[in-house]
Amino acid sequence: MALNGGGAFILAWTVMLMLVAVPLSIAEMIIGRSTRHGVPGAFKDFVGKKFTGMGIFMTLTVVGIGSYYTVVMAWILRYVILSVTQKLYTFSDKAALFDNVSNNSWLTVACFVFAAVLTAFICAGGVGKSIEKVQKFCVPLSLVLLLILIIRAVTLPNAVIGLDYLFKIEPEYLFNSQTWIKALVQILWSVGVGWGLVISYVVSMHAKSDLALNSFIQGFSDNATSIMAGMAILPVLFSMFPVDQAMDICNSGNNGLTFISLAGIFDKMPGGKLIAVIFFIVLFISGLLSNLGHFLVGSLPFIDAGWSRKKACALICCLFLVWGLPSALNIRFLENQDFVSGTFLVLGILFTCFAITKNGAENMRAKFINIPENDIHIGKWWNYLVKFIIPVVCVVMLIWNTKNLLTGENPMDIFAVESLGTLLFQLAIYAAVAILLTKTVNKHTTHKYYNGETYPDIPKEHAE
Numbered sequence: 001m002a003l004n005g006g007g008a009f010i011l012a013w014t015v016m017l018m019l020v021a022v023p024l025s026i027a028e029m030i031i032g033r034s035t036r037h038g039v040p041g042a043f044k045d046f047v048g049k050k051f052t053g054m055g056i057f058m059t060l061t062v063v064g065i066g067s068y069y070t071v072v073m074a075w076i077l078r079y080v081i082l083s084v085t086q087k088l089y090t091f092s093d094k095a096a097l098f099d100n101v102s103n104n105s106w107l108t109v110a111c112f113v114f115a116a117v118l119t120a121f122i123c124a125g126g127v128g129k130s131i132e133k134v135q136k137f138c139v140p141l142s143l144v145l146l147l148i149l150i151i152r153a154v155t156l157p158n159a160v161i162g163l164d165y166l167f168k169i170e171p172e173y174l175f176n177s178q179t180w181i182k183a184l185v186q187i188l189w190s191v192g193v194g195w196g197l198v199i200s201y202v203v204s205m206h207a208k209s210d211l212a213l214n215s216f217i218q219g220f221s222d223n224a225t226s227i228m229a230g231m232a233i234l235p236v237l238f239s240m241f242p243v244d245q246a247m248d249i250c251n252s253g254n255n256g257l258t259f260i261s262l263a264g265i266f267d268k269m270p271g272g273k274l275i276a277v278i279f280f281i282v283l284f285i286s287g288l289l290s291n292l293g294h295f296l297v298g299s300l301p302f303i304d305a306g307w308s309r310k311k312a313c314a315l316i317c318c319l320f321l322v323w324g325l326p327s328a329l330n331i332r333f334l335e336n337q338d339f340v341s342g343t344f345l346v347l348g349i350l351f352t353c354f355a356i357t358k359n360g361a362e363n364m365r366a367k368f369i370n371i372p373e374n375d376i377h378i379g380k381w382w383n384y385l386v387k388f389i390i391p392v393v394c395v396v397m398l399i400w401n402t403k404n405l406l407t408g409e410n411p412m413d414i415f416a417v418e419s420l421g422t423l424l425f426q427l428a429i430y431a432a433v434a435i436l437l438t439k440t441v442n443k444h445t446t447h448k449y450y451n452g453e454t455y456p457d458i459p460k461e462h463a464e
Helices: 007-035 039-046 049-084 094-102 106-124 127-154 159-167 177-191 197-204 211-240 243-250 253-268 272-304 309-329 331-359 361-369 381-406 420-444
Strands: none
Touching (some): 007 039, 007 159, 007 177, 007 197, 007 211, 007 331, 007 361, 007 381, 039 049, 039 197, 039 272, 039 331, 039 420, 049 094, 049 272, 049 420, 094 253, 127 159, 127 211, 127 272, 159 211, 177 331, 197 272, 243 253, 272 309, 331 381, 331 420
């Protein structure tokens, strides 16, 4: 938002929420609740055995994301410890400190292992017995702490400059295609659609819960919280630095802003050392809640195949540790995985739209959306968005991304952090694994709950 016009970005981001995120959330809810399976099994029953590989591909993408996301949790945990012990302020060069944390640090590896095991332990308790309880405690706690950060930020001198930038709409940004494309990318990451996250969570949702209302709440709550986060950060930047310097800090990207610039600002601002502790704790809680979804997506296919939840979560934990270790030791590997996974998520969106279209969008809307239990009626606009608008937007996004990669240096270098070559190389690996595993998944996912007419009750293996 800070790099793309403030209020103009928020407006584009909100439009993308309505055009893409909410309709996709509804689609994923239909697929997950009607099949009562993890993503591979859901595609098997909902679309057909030939298309199980689509669900496997989406699952691999999310496991890949979770593997390096756990590394980011490890970084944050290091900064929680540094801020609590006050050692954060003994390092005058915050860039050198972050380099030490993010590259070849066995302390970071230890935090990475702890974060993975903690997430697996919570996930192993089940959605209702463990994950939901943790979320019911952590979400309100993080919101209260976030409000404390906002109050401190907006009471700083010249904080109004940051708030003005946050909400002011500049026409040159509003009519810039880059603003809209980046708003789409952000909304996909932030709301978590196209990943299979929603499919996995709603496996344990009651058949008569309000699907449409939940989708709107999911999207708008995410947007509201994100804007609150912006209100906690931008006023601090514009209060502590001139406008040009504040924008330069924003240009340093998420890692530079979070672990270098803000870490330095906390040392200088009144009450900053306490605020730093709160900030990094909120960040860690948010990361943990997100990572629970990654673990859930990875473990459900094994539970569908008859594994116990504890055994499935233990396996996914081991996979996270193996896959994520290179990212824990080298930030360039993490950046590569982040780039690749972000692109693959767009393919997941296309797979979801295909699944709904193959079953008939109007048929799905009549039988699974506008049911008596829903308070919000969804019109035919949903059909057109899922069948036409969203796929077109995704294809345009992929073309735009490919065009940019082709103009870069050594576009076919498979070892580059960001290149078309590394993207295609890893796409081939993901696709090959998905194809190889399709027969095995089809064989071992034996229970079928999808009937094409109604939502089945929660099966016993997902009732925990």
